[in-house]
Amino acid sequence: MIVYKYLAEVLFYALVCLTFAGGIMAVRSKMLMHAVLGLAATLFGVAGLYFHLGSPFLAMMQILIYVGAVCIIIVLGVMLGNTPDQLASKNLTGRNLPLALLACTTGFISLFVATISRTEFTSATEKVGDMSIEFVGESLLLQYCLAFELISVILLTAIIGAIILARGGREEKTS
Amino acid sequence: MMISANLNTYLIIAAVLLVIGIYGMVQHRSLIGILISSEFILNGAALNFMAFNKFVAPNPAVGQIYALFIMGIAAAEAAIVVSIIIAVYRKYQSEDPEELQDMKM
Numbered sequence: 001m002i003v004y005k006y007l008a009e010v011l012f013y014a015l016v017c018l019t020f021a022g023g024i025m026a027v028r029s030k031m032l033m034h035a036v037l038g039l040a041a042t043l044f045g046v047a048g049l050y051f052h053l054g055s056p057f058l059a060m061m062q063i064l065i066y067v068g069a070v071c072i073i074i075v076l077g078v079m080l081g082n083t084p085d086q087l088a089s090k091n092l093t094g095r096n097l098p099l100a101l102l103a104c105t106t107g108f109i110s111l112f113v114a115t116i117s118r119t120e121f122t123s124a125t126e127k128v129g130d131m132s133i134e135f136v137g138e139s140l141l142l143q144y145c146l147a148f149e150l151i152s153v154i155l156l157t158a159i160i161g162a163i164i165l166a167r168g169g170r171e172e173k174t175s
Numbered sequence: 176m177m178i179s180a181n182l183n184t185y186l187i188i189a190a191v192l193l194v195i196g197i198y199g200m201v202q203h204r205s206l207i208g209i210l211i212s213s214e215f216i217l218n219g220a221a222l223n224f225m226a227f228n229k230f231v232a233p234n235p236a237v238g239q240i241y242a243l244f245i246m247g248i249a250a251a252e253a254a255i256v257v258s259i260i261i262a263v264y265r266k267y268q269s270e271d272p273e274e275l276q277d278m279k280m
Binding site: 005008009012016019020023024026027032035036039042043046049050052053054055057058061062065066069070073074076077078080081096097099100101103104107108111112116117121122123124125126127128129130131135136138139140144147150151154155157158159161162163165166168 | 177178179182183185186187188190191192193194195197198199201202203204205207208210211212214215218221222225226227228229230231232233234235236237239240241242243244246247248249250251252253254255256257258259260261262264
């Protein structure tokens with residue numbers, strides 16, 4: 001039994017490495033297609049972390065929605081509008097680089113030193129329900145019905161808005 | 176103590192994801208790159224919710240529902256932003272954010 005525990009631990013390290021490597025690939029690559037590949041790697045890593053956090057359902061949803069839908073949409077966007085090479089090569093040497101480094105180091109230090117390492121989080125004394133899909137579905141339809149309805153409205157609005165935005169230019173061009 | 180059963184580990188991973196997203200947002204020179212970086216920030220937020228859901232929250236369904244909510248928002252946001260980028264590209268023939276000066280399409 002202890003072997004499985006250490007195996008899970010090693011898997012956890014591998015997932016964290018996958019997540020960070022994908023992130024670095026996404027922000028440091030010259031080609032946008034490589035950046036999307038890095039994003040997909042990170043999303044797989046985060047799906048594995050969800051599995052570690054005890055929710056296989058969310059891991060599957062992460063792979064289905066993020067890797068399966070969002071990444072494909074972004075790939076479509078990359079292919080429809082091309083980025084010139086000159087612009088892409090500025091990606092690594094642009095004048096924003098010191099600013100970006102400053103923003104991320106101060107952000108991480110302030111988050112880590114001031115918040116994460118200082119706060120004591122006490123876990124709840126008693127838990128209601130469990131992590132199962134049944135409980136999540138029941139809460140989603142009964143107690144947290146508003147979130148369910150809101151996400152439906154948001155998705156409908158997004159579909160209609162995307163169609164209107166992407167169609168508008170084409171009509172102008174043909175007329 | 177196992178490091179994967181510790182709340183702070185997940186919080187640090189989420190913080191690193193947020194920082195990667197901010198770095199990419201400031202540094203990327205194309206609109207699609209900025210969209211990709213924003214997905215990192217959303218993922219960091221969702222991972223935070225799931226970590227607190229596992230280790231702190233009394234009701235284990237809330238964090239999962241919130242993470243699902245964030246996934247739906249991210250999908251809607253990606254669809255809208257890609258169609259906006261296509262419209263912008265049609266108008267300006269460029270994806271450089273610095274060339275997009277006027278708001279009238």
